[in-house]
Amino acid sequence: MLKKRIIPCLDIKDGRVVKGIQFLELKDAGNPVELASFYSKNGADELVFLDISATLEKRKTLAEMVTQLAKEINIPFTVGGGIQSVEDAKLLLQSGADKVSINSAAVLNPSLITQISNEFGSQSLVVAIDIKKIENDWFVFIKGGTESTGIPAVDWAKKAEALGAGELLITSMNNDGSKNGFALEITNAISKAVSIPVIASGGAGNAEDFIDLFTKTEVSAGLAASIFHFNEVPIATLKNILKTQNIPIR
DSSP: OEEEEEEEEEEEETEEEEEETTTTEEEEEEEEEHHHHHHTTTTTTTTEEEEOOOOOGHHHHHHHHHHHHHHOOOOEEEEEEEOOOOHHHHHHHHHTTTTTEEEEHHHHHHHHHHHHHHHHOOOEEEEEEEEEETTTTEEEEETTTEEEEEHHOOOOOEEHHTTOOOOEEETTTTTTOOOOOOOOHHHHHHHHOOOOOOEEEEEHHHHHHHHHHHHOOOOOOOEEEHHHTTTSOOOHHHHHHHTTOOHHHO
């Protein structure tokens, strides 16, 4: 069995790490390079950086931050936010990112998945999918979770894989920041529907939530933000607890 990964997520806004609840009420969580360095030294398997306020003007600033990060850390990291073209992806990968993540752009221009995958390899592309439960079904949302697409979550996950995604990052908007646990049922449905690795995001509040995630679903990795940023659950502690449950951890 492949070993499970623990991935802190750093949402970047105006050069700072922020954290909110259900994509709202953002509060400052620190300096991205300092936090990244801390995680790199303290057991994180990978890092994900998402520029949640990405605009064309900030692309250069983001690339400069990526260059700084690459110098400071020795674990793989993914960067996303505002990537609209192969050229945008190339800039970030050349600056030092191991992978790029696309979300809204993938839905609005599905061919971008194939273009980036063909240019740099599927292993360099993560398709992030924000999903929300409406009545009894899960649908894909875009533009920072503000706009429903009406596309069923599992359908889009399968299409993203077919188009060339190397990995999926699934965020449950219902669970985001709630600390009430991951959305296990839909997360497992997606991970069973595709053959590429799936990262689950949204809802981690304690070690038990990760135990549930890794024993009740087939995901490859668990991603969290606030419980790591505010040191509520240190990664080393989390990994030790998971090992006591015989969960294969890096």
